[in-house]
Amino acid sequence: MTTLNIRQIRTIINRNKQYEYIFNILGLLSMLVGIVTLLALIFDLFGDGLPRLSWQFITSFPSRKAEEAGILSAWVGTLLVMLVTATVAIPVGIASGIYLEEYARKNWLSDLIEINVTNLAGVPSIIYGLLALGVFVYGLNLGQSVITAGLTLALLVLPVVIVATREALRAIPNSIREAAYAMGATKWQMIWDHILPYSTGTILTGIIVALARAIGETAPLVTIGALTFIAFLPDPPITGQFPYISFAWLLAPFTVLPIQMFDWVSRPQAEFQINAAAAGIVLIALCLTMNAVAVYLRYRLRKKIKW
Amino acid sequence: MNIAKKNRLSPKVVRDLRERVIEFILFLAALSSVATTAAIIGILFYESILFFQKVSLWEFLTDTQWTPLFDNKHYGIWPLVSGTLVTTVVALAVAIPLGTIIAIYLSEFAPPIVREVVKPALELLAGIPTVVYGYFALLFVTPLLQTFLPDLPGFNMLSAGLVIGVMIIPYVSSLSEDAMRAVPTHLREGSYATGATRLQTALRVVLPASTSGVIAAYILGISRAAGETMVVAIAAGGQPNLTLNPMEPAATMTAYIVSVSLGDLPHGTLEYETIFAVGLSLVLMTLVFNIIGYFLTKRYREIY
Numbered sequence: 349m350t351t352l353n354i355r356q357i358r359t360i361i362n363r364n365k366q367y368e369y370i371f372n373i374l375g376l377l378s379m380l381v382g383i384v385t386l387l388a389l390i391f392d393l394f395g396d397g398l399p400r401l402s403w404q405f406i407t408s409f410p411s412r413k414a415e416e417a418g419i420l421s422a423w424v425g426t427l428l429v430m431l432v433t434a435t436v437a438i439p440v441g442i443a444s445g446i447y448l449e450e451y452a453r454k455n456w457l458s459d460l461i462e463i464n465v466t467n468l469a470g471v472p473s474i475i476y477g478l479l480a481l482g483v484f485v486y487g488l489n490l491g492q493s494v495i496t497a498g499l500t501l502a503l504l505v506l507p508v509v510i511v512a513t514r515e516a517l518r519a520i521p522n523s524i525r526e527a528a529y530a531m532g533a534t535k536w537q538m539i540w541d542h543i544l545p546y547s548t549g550t551i552l553t554g555i556i557v558a559l560a561r562a563i564g565e566t567a568p569l570v571t572i573g574a575l576t577f578i579a580f581l582p583d584p585p586i587t588g589q590f591p592y593i594s595f596a597w598l599l600a601p602f603t604v605l606p607i608q609m610f611d612w613v614s615r616p617q618a619e620f621q622i623n624a625a626a627a628g629i630v631l632i633a634l635c636l637t638m639n640a641v642a643v644y645l646r647y648r649l650r651k652k653i654k655w
Numbered sequence: 656m657n658i659a660k661k662n663r664l665s666p667k668v669v670r671d672l673r674e675r676v677i678e679f680i681l682f683l684a685a686l687s688s689v690a691t692t693a694a695i696i697g698i699l700f701y702e703s704i705l706f707f708q709k710v711s712l713w714e715f716l717t718d719t720q721w722t723p724l725f726d727n728k729h730y731g732i733w734p735l736v737s738g739t740l741v742t743t744v745v746a747l748a749v750a751i752p753l754g755t756i757i758a759i760y761l762s763e764f765a766p767p768i769v770r771e772v773v774k775p776a777l778e779l780l781a782g783i784p785t786v787v788y789g790y791f792a793l794l795f796v797t798p799l800l801q802t803f804l805p806d807l808p809g810f811n812m813l814s815a816g817l818v819i820g821v822m823i824i825p826y827v828s829s830l831s832e833d834a835m836r837a838v839p840t841h842l843r844e845g846s847y848a849t850g851a852t853r854l855q856t857a858l859r860v861v862l863p864a865s866t867s868g869v870i871a872a873y874i875l876g877i878s879r880a881a882g883e884t885m886v887v888a889i890a891a892g893g894q895p896n897l898t899l900n901p902m903e904p905a906a907t908m909t910a911y912i913v914s915v916s917l918g919d920l921p922h923g924t925l926e927y928e929t930i931f932a933v934g935l936s937l938v939l940m941t942l943v944f945n946i947i948g949y950f951l952t953k954r955y956r957e958i959y
Contacts, residue, residue: 446681464688
């Protein structure tokens with residue numbers, strides 16, 4: 349009787365051990381699916397596009413002939429659009445993060461803003477494109493220009509910057525704030541001289557992630573009517589004559605890397621798809637580098653700071 | 656001397672004024688998010704109302720064809736809805752099981768070093784531009800699937816859905832893992848004390864205790880999959896097609912918006928207004944998911 353019981357218990361234990369073993373394998377396999385796909389994607393892209401990637405490819409305008417086409421207008425466009433996005437999204441994002449974390453009183457208005465920020469993060473990016481089409485392109489008559497694209501992407505990544513700022517501020521212990529007040533600092537002096545310098549690293553990480561996302565966004569820019577074929581560069585921002593700085597580029601038509609790639613991948617000819625792969629390598633290198641920097645920063649900050 | 660002193664504002668007043676001004680500027684910045692939402696809702700409704708003045712809501716909801724760009728115009732939203740639903744379901748069939756298993760594995764089984772390496776590696780999946788995923792779906796996954804599904808057309812919802820699924824794994828796994836890690840250790844210890852194995856603890860204690868967070872992760876995954884644009888625009892084909900078969904080409908709501916936007920649409924025409932009507936439908940659809948999710952998470956919220 350007892351021996352039978354023990355034997356039963358043993359089989360149960362063995363079965364449970366087997367389940368654990370199976371689950372371990374299942375877990376490893378599931379992670380492999382993600383990682384193998386990532387590797388397959390990168391190898392596929394490099395296999396197709398690397399031979400095409402040359403100095404000539406980076407310094408040429410798009411062309412009807414696939415072999416002569418390049419991404420000059422695309423990467424210059426990406427650079428200019430990112431410039432606008434960063435100048436708008438970083439100050440506004442950090443400012444609203446500071447307001448929500450340090451100033452906002454518990455009332456319906458701050459609740460409303462809170463819920464809003466969370467919900468905006470879940471709105472499909474193409475909806476931002478429709479917003480920009482209605483408001484910036486036709487409402488404010490900014491046209492299908494660099495400034496429209498930059499503002500669109502800025503609105504899109506604003507929630508990311510806000511959330512990152514809030515988390516950075518929340519991580520700072522109250523004793524720092526109290527110490528600043530004890531020395532007679534005003535609220536803003538406390539924030540500007542003490543809280544912000546301590547949280548710069550974490551905020552920076554959030555900004556990099558946000559900009560990496562903005563670089564790869566395609567859908568909202570297609571929606572505002574970004575052109576896919578641009579064979580000229582916008583006016584340079586710095587000119588030889590007085591006043592040396594020109595803002596004409598803000599209203600210039602543009603294309604960006606993801607849109608250039610989308611245009612090439614949508615064409616039936618195989619040569620253009622090779623171009624698409626080459627553009628994809630540049631794009632992916634940009635995004636992954638930025639993400640890697642963010643991961644590294646996060647890792648270093650977490651190790652270094654001890655309150 | 657005395658008079659000059661009186662006329663000058665005292666430092667305290669200047670200081671208070673400066674503080675007020677700064678707070679007001681910060682408040683304006685915070686309001687920008689509310690303004691964005693208001694503008695989104697406003698523009699979608701405004702243009703949609705113009706659309707529904709010309710096309711009846713009844714036709715929009717009952718017609719089974721969506722051909723606003725052809726001579727024979729039909730404005731039935733269902734082909735776009737079916738395309739969106741099919742790709743979303745395929746994507747979730749990949750992302751939910753894999754994401755959940757990865758989350759359980761990382762939070763309960765994996766040694767810390769594995770977690771430190773795998774989590775950021777998986778998050779890179781979410782950092783890759785979607786247009787690159789589109790390329791991958793069209794030129795790698797579809798040919799691969801065709802080797803054992805010879806009838807599969809070059810454009811199909813299956814490969815688009817599968818690729819979106821892999822793409823949203825990190826959204827599901829990271830958030831679920833955070834929720835599972837937030838489950839207090841004493842619940843696990845209690846379970847181990849009764850003789851439960853790790854797997855039993857994970858499935859019967861940790862997973863139920865973190866349900867609300869896990870559902871929130873699923874809802875985010877659904878929103879991402881339904882709103883994903885470039886992969887479907889590139890790999891699923893552009894023809895609206897009322898079908899529930901993932902092996903067929905079809906257009907989703909987002910893909911339709913892209914395809915219309917590519918042909919420089921004149922402002923104020925009915926074609927221009929269709930994309931806002933479609934956009935509004937998409938937002939309402941994700942809103943419904945979010946509301947369901949909100950009530951589910953509320954229903955399952957555990958208080959430890």
